[in-house]
Amino acid sequence: MIPFITDDDIDEVQVKTGLIFDNERRQAIKSYSDIQACPGSGKTTLIAAKLILLARNWRDESKGICVLSHTNVAKNEIIQRLEKSESGRKLLSYPHFIGTIQEFVNRFLAKPFCRSKGIAIKQIDDDACVKYIEKRLSWKTKRYLEGKPKANISDLQIRYVDGDFEKIIPGFTKHSSSDSYKCLLSIKESMIDDGIFFFREMFEYAQAYLKVNSDVILAIRSRFPLALVDEMQDTSLIQDEILNKIFLYEGSLFQRFGDADQAIFLGDDENSNSYNTSKLKVINTSHRFNSSVALLATRLSTNRISLVSTQADATCQPHTIFIVDESSRRKVLKEFAILCSSLPIDNELAFKAVGGVGKAKKDGLTLQHYFPTFDKGNSNKHFKPKKLIGYFRLAKEFKSCTSSGYKIILEGISRLLSLAGYNYLSVSDLREIIRDSKEKFSVNEKIIVILISDLNDEASWYKNSLELLRLIGLKEWETEVTDYISFSPSSPELSNEIEINNSFVEVVNDRDVVIEIDTIHSVKGETHSATLLLETKYYQYDIHQVLDNIVGLKSELPKGARKKKFMKQIYVAMTRPKYLIGITVDNSRITSTQKEAAVMNGWRIVDLTEADT
Missing domain, CATH: 1.10.10 (Arc Repressor Mutant, subunit A)
Structure with a gap:
């Protein structure tokens, strides 16, 4: 029998964690209705709380909960939350399953079918x-x-x-x-x-298995009487069809979480699945951004969700539309950096500039037109120094202790812990562990000492790095760790890491303001201090196509699948920042009427084409 969750159970979680679950969130925990959770709503926290409450009273040793997500990132976030709870850890082993939709299909459908047909998968x-x-x-x-x-x-x-x-x-x-x-x-x-296959082909084998062996559906339903899916908005049509065949039946407990307004990973011909076209229960309160961001982003909601902020408004720079042309396009990062320099210093939140198209295209408009050295393959997420000292050298390129520099160091420490045999820790989890540790000040102080030291001094590096290892609790380690923390001379390739890692740096009043450049798809799920949206072109100019909605001239949805996709991408970008939104548009694609409407509806206009700045 599936455990029943009560308000008293939720109250108990609130007391233990300090979290607050309002009526909408309580209903999502207690029921199995499909949920549309807006950006910054705490969806992962809600899912983890529900799973922990279910696990506390789960008695069946042969039947379990199936928890699926679209990406490894979302899966790992849920696992990391569950690992912190004694009850939650019960869900990390048989009979339960937590994984991506791909992993689920491979394990329970595609691979069994291939084995039955003698098809080897390598x-x-x-x-x-x-x-x-x-x-x-x-x-x-x-x-x-x-x-x-x-x-x-x-x-x-x-x-x-x-x-x-x-x-x-x-x-x-x-x-x-x-x-x-x-x-x-x-x-x-x-x-x-x-035995070499594309990911998609596993879903084809899965479809075949479901057709030739109807018993497999009954077997999976028996094993998993309850299923939850996260990031449902990004499931493809074939994924959606398979999940519905298995888990959607009379009397089933099948709950889907996501945000249809953020469905940006589907192709132009796959702009809907059964979740995105369903009537969903909505959680529209966000803990991420202030009310001014909520107001502007609401205009881009394709499902017409009115965003509500739970954050107290702070005095910040005005949300700004930068007007550029071919000759002034590259000035916008500097101007945005100047705006960001007046925002509160928060080492946990970055300043980012994002766009829909990252790859260079003939006759196109991409991120490279704003930042010529942009290379998606060389982003911070892809570049990894070989040794711990490389992370410190990379962070040292930033002239002050910024969020970007600190994040790079934590990435290096996270990798160190993995090599030492610890379970994977994300940067956010590691930051939280350090914050709660009694060695918090000592660890951060040692990081600063290493940063300001001479990283070409071998003796100094060994002394400081061994002390850092002691502070984070490492006393013994294998050869792999010894090699990772060993000294190595500075490499010429590190002399220009700022460009390698797609970051623009502007010194404003002795403060390094670092603007990280990335694609919209890469920053989905992130929270920034400020976000600059750069106009790009995918067949059409994205911002231009929905500019009337952005400035408040229109409230109705644009017509056409591509324009709706642009709208969702821009919505994702505009719901990243806590404080400030910036938008860049070409002067040939904004009218005087649009400028006037923008000013009336909460935007400031800065025309970079009028004079050199």
Whole structure:
């Protein structure tokens, strides 16, 4: 029997944790209605609280709770919350399952089907598949595909259609006797023989398993009488279909969490799933941003959700629309940095500039037009020094102890702890552990001592790094840790880490103001101090297409799937900051009427085309 959660149970959690659950959140915990939770609503905290309350009274040793998410990040956030609770830790092992939708499908559907058919699976990875294909393409086939702009080698996959498997050959709509067709077909057959598959192909095998073995649905339902899904808004149509086949039935307990307004990972032809088109219970109060941000972002809600802030308003810089042209476009980061310099100093929150398109495109408008050295592959999330000293050298590039520098050091310490055998800790979790530790001041003081020391002095590094290890509780370690903390000379590649890591730095009144540049998709789920939205072009100019909504001239939704997608991306960007929103638009794409409306509805206009600044 599924444990019943009462208000008294929730009250007990509030007393123990200091959290407050209002009526909407209580209903989400007690019921199994689908929930749309706005940005900053504390959705992960709510899900974790519900799971802990269920786990406290869970008695069945053969039936469990299935908790699914769209990404590893969301999965790990839930796991980390559960690990802090004695009851929550019960859900981290059999009979329960916590994982991504991909992991669930692989384990319970795709792999069992492939084993039954004698199909070996050695690797499931899109990048590995693309490299495999590229290595085997003939010169003639490469030339053929170059002449087919819409043909993509990542589409060389199997599909389950009408009870049979078909091979999709990019660049061809039907069977062909051409050499290029034969080359691609041969590569696909070799991939299957070698057990190398795209992630999507596992869902095709899963569909086949569900069709040929109806008992598997009953078996999964019996094992998991209760299922929760996080980030439901980003599930593809095939993921949605599989989840519904298994968990959506009369009498089922199947609850989905997400935010349909933030569904930005679906393609233009996959702009809806059963969750995004459902009538959802709404949590519209946010703990992230102030009321002025809530008011502006509300205009971009495709589901017409009125955001409400729980934060006390603080005196901040005005939300600003920067007008640029080709010659002044690169000035906007400096001007935004000057605005940010007056915001409260919060080492836990970054200043970021984001856009929809990161890759350079011919005749396009991308992040590189604002910051020429931007390279998605070299972002802070991708670049990792080989040794701990490299993290400190990287952080030292920032002239003062900023949130960006401190975050880099915590990333290095997190990696150190993983090498020492500890469970993975995110930067936010590590920051929280340090904050609650009795060694808090000693650890942070030692970090500052190392930062201001000569990192080319080997003796100094060993002395300070060993002291840091002692403060964080490491007394013994293996060779792998010894190598990681060992000294290494400064590398020439570190002389320009600020650019390598896609960060713009402006010194304002002796304060380093660091603006991190990234794509909108990469910052989803983050909280910033201030966010600058840079106009980019994906077939059309994104901000221009919804500018009437941004400035308050229109309230109705734009027509067309692409414009709605732009609106959701801009909504995601505008709901990241705690204090300040900035927007950049070309002077050829904003009218005098739009400028007047913007000023009347809470925006300040700064025209960077009028004079050098």
